[in-house]
Amino acid sequence: MSAALHPAPGGRAAWRERWLNWRNGLVADPRFQRWAAVSPFTRFIAQRRAKALFDLCAGFVYSQILLACVRLRLFETLAAGPQDVSEIASRLALSPEAAHRLLRAAASLKLLRALPGDRFALDDLGASMLGNPTVAAFVEHHTLLYDDLRDPVALLRGETTTRLSDFWPYAKGDAGDESACGAYSELMARSQKLIAQDVLDAYPLGRHQCLLDIGGGEGAFLSVVAARHPALRLQLFDLPPVAARARRLLASQGLSRVEVHSGSFLDTPPPQGADVVTLIRVLHDHDDDKALAALRAAHSALPPGGTLLVAEPMAETRGAEAIGDAYFGFYLLAMGSGRPRRHAEMIQLLQAAGFERIRLLKSPRPLFASVLTARRV
Numbered sequence: 001m002s003a004a005l006h007p008a009p010g011g012r013a014a015w016r017e018r019w020l021n022w023r024n025g026l027v028a029d030p031r032f033q034r035w036a037a038v039s040p041f042t043r044f045i046a047q048r049r050a051k052a053l054f055d056l057c058a059g060f061v062y063s064q065i066l067l068a069c070v071r072l073r074l075f076e077t078l079a080a081g082p083q084d085v086s087e088i089a090s091r092l093a094l095s096p097e098a099a100h101r102l103l104r105a106a107a108s109l110k111l112l113r114a115l116p117g118d119r120f121a122l123d124d125l126g127a128s129m130l131g132n133p134t135v136a137a138f139v140e141h142h143t144l145l146y147d148d149l150r151d152p153v154a155l156l157r158g159e160t161t162t163r164l165s166d167f168w169p170y171a172k173g174d175a176g177d178e179s180a181c182g183a184y185s186e187l188m189a190r191s192q193k194l195i196a197q198d199v200l201d202a203y204p205l206g207r208h209q210c211l212l213d214i215g216g217g218e219g220a221f222l223s224v225v226a227a228r229h230p231a232l233r234l235q236l237f238d239l240p241p242v243a244a245r246a247r248r249l250l251a252s253q254g255l256s257r258v259e260v261h262s263g264s265f266l267d268t269p270p271p272q273g274a275d276v277v278t279l280i281r282v283l284h285d286h287d288d289d290k291a292l293a294a295l296r297a298a299h300s301a302l303p304p305g306g307t308l309l310v311a312e313p314m315a316e317t318r319g320a321e322a323i324g325d326a327y328f329g330f331y332l333l334a335m336g337s338g339r340p341r342r343h344a345e346m347i348q349l350l351q352a353a354g355f356e357r358i359r360l361l362k363s364p365r366p367l368f369a370s371v372l373t374a375r376r377v
């Protein structure tokens, strides 16, 4: 970036930068670190910072312990109640020593709880895994992401080919065939359980007559909408191989009332008739030009005054900053397309496509998806 675009700050901002620089010099000084670690005024802060840095160093190890639990079906094994190490070891086909190591590790991560007598039970996080089987599917799927992240600098420099870009063929501009689209469509459909109800709680659709879901995948979101709004007319638009899967799956669920249309929002006009269009987890996996094309497609499908509903993880979501900028930032980099956007960037994009009255709605779990509405001009 040139200095002209980002001139050195003045006033309060300049003072803030000088203070930050002085503070960082102090924190980086080993003598200050030693003093802070023992001083009764600072030792709790120093310990918290050291632990936070250690957790960043160890994050991959923690993830792989979770992967071992998922692959060995440890949470399902303990679903009926606590068991002792030898019982668990024989169920997991591990030696008692290996089982003990895994169980203690999982207990330290609050997945399990260690009980007296070498017995182990689920703890809150292990029980949450049982209640959200989608998370286990993501944990398995992360083997692709972690392969791609083996050399993060090469990834940042665009020097690698990635496994995630094969998993998401449209990220490379390839619509893929039904089998290539099957894996991602199934993963997305399963993970709608974390999103669909939250979106509908944030924006009840009661006043609408017809909803078009652009990039609607296999129709998992629309099947939740159908159950809540029996009278709403429903349309789905997705790439031809995905639309074919949606037609089959929706028919098998008795949901032939969903009209399935196939095409690409890059070159095919979507169907007309909707007074609300949804884009769920579509914009963030496209670069600006294609995201703008998706928004223009939504605009063309709506009448003036029609509503657009966007739901996806966003950057700088309070309490979920690392999920947006770190997890999705690097996930989408490995995928080869898109980036998590900040609220201000979403507003710019939406306005450029002809939307106004853009509102960020209160949603139950914005860490999974923030929900925005906008009005077609």
Ligand SMILES: CC(C)=CCC/C(C)=C/CC/C(C)=C/C=C/C(C)=C/C=C/C=C(C)/C=C/C=C(C)/C=C/C=C(C)/C=C/CC(C)(C)O
Pocket (backbone or CB within 6 Å): 124, 128, 132, 135, 138, 168, 194, 281, 282, 284, 285, 331, 332, 335
């Ligand atoms: C009973 C007593 C006395 C006390 C209980 C105390 C209490 C209230 C405990 C809380 C228990 C509770 C309700 C727990 C709930 C836990 C839940 C709901 C956990 C959910 C976890 C979800 C996770 C970890 C989700 C992970 C999602 C991931 C990794 C999503 C990845 C998405 C991707 C890669 C999307 C790709 C799409 C693309 C391409 C980017 O567009």
Ligand SMILES: C[S@@+](CC[C@H](N)C(=O)[O-])C[C@H]1O[C@@H](n2cnc3c(N)ncnc32)[C@H](O)[C@@H]1O
Pocket (backbone or CB within 6 Å): 170, 185, 188, 189, 192, 214, 215, 216, 217, 218, 220, 221, 237, 238, 239, 242, 263, 264, 265, 266, 279, 280, 281, 282, 285
């Ligand atoms: C990350 S998935 C989200 C699917 C679904 N909305 C959900 O949240 O479960 C993105 C979807 O957009 C579709 N898609 C990608 N590029 C498209 C395009 N050019 N035209 C239409 N759909 C597209 C994909 O096939 C996929 O179903």
